[in-house]
Amino acid sequence: MTEEQADALANVKATFTEHVVDHEEAADGGLLVIVRQVVIGDGWNPALIDLAVKLQVTFPSSMPYPFYCAPGLARIDGQTFSQVQPNVDIGASVMRTQISLTVQGQLQFDTANETLGSRFVAVIAWLRSPR
């Protein structure tokens, strides 16, 4: 794990003190940060997910993007959002729901004003009120 990934992981743990925050190191130097048992609202099936993001070894020069949860995430009313693709092969035949959310027009991950924890919060907020 790089120094920058370790700092970001610590920040997520400090942000989500009520949740279990896990991590998995990937062979390519990436770090998967997982916030367990996140409530995203009754409009989704399931309403409780493990929300993850893979921080590339280049983080924070690369964005914390995309976010993932278990495959098959769907709206109860059948509505679809282009940002949520329920069955994506993220490599090595591993299937996940891919949540492609980022800040529009942002060219850099703005570490002066944003943390990985705050990005998780923003993604959860969007899932609770998707648009």
Place this chain on the structure above:
Amino acid sequence: MSRWTGTILERDYDALHQQLFQPDHDEHAAFLYAGLVETLCGRRLLVRRVVPVADHEFVPSNRGAYRQIVPRAVARAALECDELGLSLLWAHSHPASGDAVDFSGDDLAAHVYAHPALIDMTHDRPVTGLVFGENSVAGEIWAAGEEPTRLTSLRVVGRNLKTLTPRPCQVGAAAERFARQVLMFGAPGQQILREMTVAVVGAGGGGSLLVEMLTHLGVGHIIVIDYGVVDETNLSRIVGAAPADVGRLKVAVAHDLATRIDPDVVVDAVYGDIAYVDDARRLLDADFAFLATDNILSRYAFNLVCHQFLIPGVQVGAKVTGGNAGGIELIHVMERPVTLQDACLDCSGAIPADALTREQLSPEARRAQGYIDGDDGADIEEPSVITLNSISTSLAATDFLLMAIALMPKETSLEASAYYPQERELRSRAAVKRPNCRFCGDGEKSVLARGDLKALSLKPGARPSRAVEAMPKAQLLAPVGAVARARDFMAEVLRRHGDDH
């Protein structure tokens, strides 16, 4: 015994020189905090910060020497340096010394007295004493469990590259082949080029031109890194590639090109990708580096390695942008110097985070992203033309030449240059250096000059070599041989400099 050298940014050296050589012509002192790196050719100190010692803390000695830094200032510096995870150097001047300088007996006695305690205070990191003449430096490094070792040289990097040594170097006659160049920059300039190690990342259209130019200029040691194999479509622009080379490694073709031009040049042809730690470390012995690839991940890696290990460089590229209605909208050629003290590639917008992120996603993940922005997730082949490559590489190689032989005027801006062939116009691209930049900034978290004291944020290991295993052995230049060649080259350079360690 390992050889020790040092590197310092030109701006830091200027500040240090101003502190050490004041109008009073008296001795003055400063602390330097440095990162460390160990390479094939030895160990190097990478100066990250210069801390002047105030006159009231550099006082007449109570131990028989001329002056000494008061103990509280030494302790303060050692603690601060340790907190930053860096290695401590303390420097003073001998104002009467010019091109040659050495420690006095009192100086060396002070090392014996102080260095063991300072090593303890800084968690066994090496402690170095330096003495500067107007144009020279001598150094003694104390590392835990080792005999004291003399510093071979200190390289000043920035708009111009300069090497300081304890005494002047001998200048030999240049080979006849360089006679017309010697008319421009003299035998000393030619010798500087001959003693340089220059890395070229990418051996395609741009990189092959650079290898050709560097060899003609007389650079003594070229490290060329690429993992690509020549295909039919490369023949329009890889200099030195012929139809018979289709299927060969691009670095093997570059090696043949250079050694055909100059049989005495040392070329390390490295199968690799600087996005991987082990491959990127092949750059660490370079005095200068060029980047001639067309992906953002290698720009990130290049920017990272250059700043973390104080290797100046240049990135080159050419871009042909298609219009929405078909046809060509814009042609431009870029050349971006990496001076280590001006805006870096990241500050100048050459490493867009979204593109860097996208390149590292699986094709399926990119396609899923494409549901939003219309991208189909496929890798796109960009247009590439030799005439455009030759403009950017000529600009870059000329900048290198002027920097290497210290002919780049201080007032000259080294901003990125963009050439627009359809307008026949060369424009400067100004960029603002971000103070909190993780590459070139001065903040505590920046990688600048931290060397091996910070793990490289790159993919672990070396690029997988499946493609290489399929190649005939004759096409590959064994890395072990390359290591030996690099060591031999450095030993020869040091021998010419009178280094007898």
